[in-house]
Amino acid sequence: MIESHLLNMLLYSLLATVVFSILTHEPGPERTRYGVKLFAIMTLGSLVLAWLMFPFPRT
C-alpha cells in the first residue's frame, strides 16, 4: 500500500506514459522525447491543477 499521494501520481504517470509512448511511436529518439514530454505534462499539470484548486474549500 502506497500512502503517498505524490508517489501514486508519479507511478500512474510513468506507467501511462510508457504505454502511450509505445503505442503511438516507433522506437527511436522521437518516442523518448514524446515520453518525457507526456510524463512532464501529466505530473506538472497535476501539480498546477492541484494548486489552482487549493483556494476552494474542501467541504
Add this chain to the structure above:
Amino acid sequence: MAERRREPERRGRESKGKAAEQESGPPRELLIRGVGAAAVGLLLPGLGHAWLGRLGRGAILFGCIAVMLALGLANEGGLATPRPGEPLTYLAAFGNLGLGPAYFVLRAMGAGTGSPDHPTYEYGTTFILSAGLLNFLLVLDAYDIAVGNRK
C-alpha cells in the same frame, strides 16, 4: 498526343482503384489475423503483440498493465460491479472487462473487493480501471499491426 491524353486517364483509374480498395477494408486473411490478434490480446495484456512477433513490445506492455493492476490491488482498490440504478458503475465494469479473464479470476478469488474506507481506495480503483482501459488500447493496436495499418 493521343498517348499524353491517355496518361491522365490511366492515372485517374489507378487512383480510383486504390481508393476503392481502401474503402472496402483489409483483405479477408488480414482481417482474420487482426481479429485473432485482438482476441488473444484480450486474454492477456501484451499477448496479441507477442503473437504477432513483437515480443519486446508485448513484454513491456504486459509489464505495465500487470504492475498497474498489482498497484491497484495493493492500494485496496475495488473491481467495479454493475449496480442497478447507477449507470456509471456499468461503464466502470465495462472498463474492468478490459482485463480479460483476470477480471473473472480475481472476482472468483474474492480479490479486488476493495475497502472504501481505506485512504488509498480511490487510487487503487483508478489504477485497476486504467489497467483495463489501457488494455483495450493495446487490443486495438494489435489489430492495427496485424492488418497492416501500422508497423
